[in-house]
Amino acid sequence: MLQLPDSIPRMKIPVSVDESYKLCRQLIVKYSTTFYIGTLLVDKPKRKHIWAIYAWCRRTDELVDGPASAITTPETLDLWEQQLESIFAGQPLDSIDVALVDTIQRFPIDIQPFRDMIAGQRMDLYRSRYETFEELHLYCYRVAGTVGLMSTAVMGVDTSTNTAPWNCHQQPYIPTEEAITLGIAHQLANILRDVGEDARRGRIYIPQEDLARFNYTEQDLFKGVVDDRWRSLMRFQIARARQFYAKAEKGISYLSADARLPVWASLMHYSRILNIIERNDYNVFTRRAYVPQWQKLRALPAAWLRAQVL
Ligand SMILES: CC(C)=CCC/C(C)=C/CC/C(C)=C/CC/C(C)=C/COP(=O)(O)OP(=O)(O)O
Numbered sequence: 001m002l003q004l005p006d007s008i009p010r011m012k013i014p015v016s017v018d019e020s021y022k023l024c025r026q027l028i029v030k031y032s033t034t035f036y037i038g039t040l041l042v043d044k045p046k047r048k049h050i051w052a053i054y055a056w057c058r059r060t061d062e063l064v065d066g067p068a069s070a071i072t073t074p075e076t077l078d079l080w081e082q083q084l085e086s087i088f089a090g091q092p093l094d095s096i097d098v099a100l101v102d103t104i105q106r107f108p109i110d111i112q113p114f115r116d117m118i119a120g121q122r123m124d125l126y127r128s129r130y131e132t133f134e135e136l137h138l139y140c141y142r143v144a145g146t147v148g149l150m151s152t153a154v155m156g157v158d159t160s161t162n163t164a165p166w167n168c169h170q171q172p173y174i175p176t177e178e179a180i181t182l183g184i185a186h187q188l189a190n191i192l193r194d195v196g197e198d199a200r201r202g203r204i205y206i207p208q209e210d211l212a213r214f215n216y217t218e219q220d221l222f223k224g225v226v227d228d229r230w231r232s233l234m235r236f237q238i239a240r241a242r243q244f245y246a247k248a249e250k251g252i253s254y255l256s257a258d259a260r261l262p263v264w265a266s267l268m269h270y271s272r273i274l275n276i277i278e279r280n281d282y283n284v285f286t287r288r289a290y291v292p293q294w295q296k297l298r299a300l301p302a303a304w305l306r307a308q309v310l
Pocket of ligand 1 (some may be wrong): 176
């Protein structure tokens with residue numbers, strides 16, 4: 001039995017499971033309406049479970065990225081991790097945890113991706129530079145690839161057509177790598193979109209080895225220099241992010257049929273960020289690569305078609 005520290009009191013949480021799911025939904029609406037609308041594409045019985053997972057991820061992210069992040073210390077994350085262990089031991093410690101406790105009882109969700117995500121937030125606490133792409137890749141796995149793993153556990157895989165009839169005794173293919181890869185691709189797109197915003201907070205996610213390779217310095221980046229060196233560097237980053245999207249796409253058809261549309265829609269939405277950066281001539285310093293609402297809607301029929309035929 002998990003031993004909780006004295007600092008976390010055991011108590012009965014005074015909300016019902018339904019109320020807790022509502023709180024998760026409200027939290028997502030508050031932080032990202034677009035994301036919430038995306039979750040409406042998920043089949044209704046699974047939707048609230050996705051909210052419970054994303055609510056936990058958002059709260060984890062807020063500890064290091066939100067308005068109260070100035071008071072977050074490594075100990076805050078230690079306590080958050082203890083709260084996570086408690087959730088997986090079936091003991092919610094606050095009203096939003098109640099839904100996640102319910103969700104993990106219904107789906108084969110592993111605790112490790114949750115722990116890994118907290119480890120990703122620890123990286124944000126300690127470091128503001130990445131020497132190599134390998135280091136950045138680890139960060140992206142932790143803060144976003146993990147979401148792919150958690151979501152896939154809820155969305156489920158297609159057990160009907162996943163394997164050929166003569167192989168029906170075999171286990172269905174679980175697109176774990178592709179799920180992680182989609183999270184990483186989204187994170188890479190976000191990093192490229194937010195270069196200017198992150199620089200203003202003293203953060204550079206683009207690996208130092210890539211800056212050096214294109215002879216572009218940190219000082220250039222802080223000054224927001226857009227020249228041929230920067231354009232080449234960005235072309236390289238965008239091509240790499242697209243490779244991740246291409247690999248992720250291959251896993252979607254293995255998901256359960258009802259999960260394919262939301263996943264295609266999110267893939268097409270986030271990868272469009274890369275096109276907009278190109279259209280903005282790689283100026284991510286003073287122009288935000290913003291995908292207008294009508295473009296998100298316009299992409300839906302194409303996402304639907306891909307979900308049917310690919
Ligand atoms: C491909 C297969 C087999 C499965 C799909 C598995 C899934 C759903 C993967 C996607 C996981 C995911 C949603 C990761 C989060 C990525 C990310 C960078 C989110 C950014 O969130 P915000 O920071 O709120 O973004 P905005 O700043 O755009 O609001």
